[in-house]
Amino acid sequence: MVNFNGVITEEEVQLSVSNRSFLYGDGVFETLKVLNDQILFFEDHYFRLLASMRIIRMQIPMSFTLEYLEEQILTLVRKQGVQDSARVRLTVFRNDGGYYTPTDNKVSFVIQTSALSVKSYTASETPFEVDLYKDFIVPKQLLSTLKTNNKLIQITASIFAQENGLDTCLLINDDKNVIEAAYGNLFVLLNGQLITPPISEGCLNGIMRKQILKLAKELDGIEVLEQPISPFDLQKADELFITNVIVGIQSVTKYRKKEFEQTIDKQLLEKLNQAIQA
Template sequence: MINYNGNLTDNTNLTLEQNRGFLYGDAVFETLKVIDGKILFAEDHYFRLMASMRIIRMEIPMYFTMEYMEEQVKALTENLEISASARARVTFFRKRGGLYLPTTNDAEFIITAEAIAEPLYSLNEDTYEVDLFKDFYVTKQLLSTLKTTNKMVQITGSIFAYENGLNNCLLINDDKNVIEALQGNIFMLKGNKLVTPPITDGCLNGIMRKQILSIARKTEGIEVSEESISPFDLQKADEIFITNVIKGIQPITKYRKKEYGNALASELIKKLNVLIRLG
């Protein structure tokens, strides 16, 4: 069961060979975490989705308000009988027609959802090893900061990680600076200074990135900075962790020969869960 343009259905009757999301990656999406029918950080997700659609010249349906998005996600999770926590995805794609130049900028959407185990975030203390993925890089441009369906760097990087027994890989931009992990933003702690790459370096404008920056800036004894991170900087860090909406915070335990702690990551997860309960 999915939600297609506001209708719950088992079959969209879309023809794959004419779908622009399939043919050209002409689509943007949001991955949402839903707890008890409520989307976490719904406003941030909604406005990022709307901004992404505007940037790629996709027409936003007048009826697609934030309240409408929340209603449609809730209707789907209830129909699927997901009572606790869900991972949902809202994907907008331009209607069929045209080649690189579309015949219309009107868009359609699909919402999918599946149950996930843990409503709140928890600290994963298992070994989590990463390395750089250097076969391809992410360009420093506005499109790199959006969640589009053009994800070949992340796909080939994921295959590289699997083939090399890694839990994840770190991506670099055309300046050879580290900008993010395969499926999340990256933070690095050195001493009392917490650093994450700026959006201008080409990293995803992450929703959880925004939450962690806000929480960290209110944490006593922590200096927060958005600045470029070189591969050499990673070797001098005390902690490195990855953030995304589904997992929350994932500490990295090993990069090459360097091993890391997770004290700040643990503290931030607790504060993140408090924020969710209050919300």
Template sequence: MININGNFSDNNQVLTAENRGYSYGDALFETIKVSNSKILFLEDHYFRLMSSMRIMRMEIPMSFTMEFIEAEILKTIEKNNLLSASARVKVQVHRNSGGLYFPTNKEVTFIISAKALDTDFYLLNDDAYQVDLFKDFYVAPGLLSTLKTNNRAINVIGSIYAKENDLDNCLLLNTNKSVVEALNGNLFLVKGNTIKTPPLADGCLKGVMRQQIINVLELLPDYTLIEESISPFELQKADELFVTNVIQGIQPITKYRKKVFVNEVSKMLLQKINVKVRLG
């Protein structure tokens, strides 16, 4: 069952040819993990969605409070019999049909869907996980690249490239040839006691789990966090690389080309994130 503006339907064919999210990518989305009716990092997701809608110049309905979004997510979870399970929830917002590039309708529609997940909290996946650079297309640094819009062509093509080359993931570069992120999450690099992640100015996604990791690291005196551009040459010199997103938590990278990595820091951070989730 999907939630369309508060009304539920089991018909997934909800789009028309005039849908602006489909026609022009005039849409945003949030991917949220819900565990046993607990919405993880709700406040971060909500404020990112509101900020993104403002940047996209969407008209935010007065009803779009955090309490309203929370209630609609939980109603969707209940309708899909997932109150006592873990679920991947997708909240999509698109501007309503009307106009060409210039929208003639200021109103928006939200769609919420949910699918079951296997794990309640975050588990460390220490299976082999190999990545390489995707260099066919580049991310443009700038504010729009930090948003979760429906314009994900580079992620789609990169995922096909990864599959064709027996890779588990790819790392994206921006037009300055700096490493920005992975296809499905933010990137962190560990070298000694220094941990680097690309800055938002480089065009990486403003990830919710990225921010959680930053918050945890700021409380650990043994590590120094730097938000700084990462050169491809740094990857093979790193002790550890890992990818973060709200569904998996932390995914350690085990191999980049000929370099094999450990996962000590990612394991430690994942434990602290799980503690934060349980206490939050």
């Protein structure tokens, strides 16, 4: 069951072979979490989506209000009976026509949902090992910070991780700084400072990143910074964790020969669950 341009259907949506998202990756998307019939952090998602559409020069429909898109998402999850806990993907793509230059900048959208087995954000007790992915780099540019439909670096990094017995990989930019994981933002605890790369480094402008930055500033004895992270910092760090809206916080237990504690991430998880239940 999907929502295609406001029409919910139980059949698979048949997109044209001329679909620009298929041909050129000409689209953007949001991954959202629905909990107890509410979309978490939806206002942040909504404004990021519209900002992304403006940046890539899509025409934003007059109907694309926050209330309209919220209704389209919640109607679908209710019809599927997954409103208690669901993963949602909202994809917006430019309509068919043209080659690199579109015929016009009008858009269509598709909403897909699937059930999540766990409601609250929980700490994983299983080992989680990462390493650097060096085959391709993420350029320090505005497009790198968007959730576009071109995710080849993240895909190849995830395949590399699978082939090498890793849980995921960490990505680097032009300056060889570590900017994020293949599926989320990166935080490093080092000498009492909780550090995440600034958006100017080319990392995703993550919704959960924003929440964790805000919550971390409430912790006693921790200085919160946005600054570049080098591979050498990973070797000296006390803790590493990855954030996204689906898992919340994923603790990293091992990077190469270095093993990490799990303290600050658990405190932040507790604060995060309190925030979404308020």
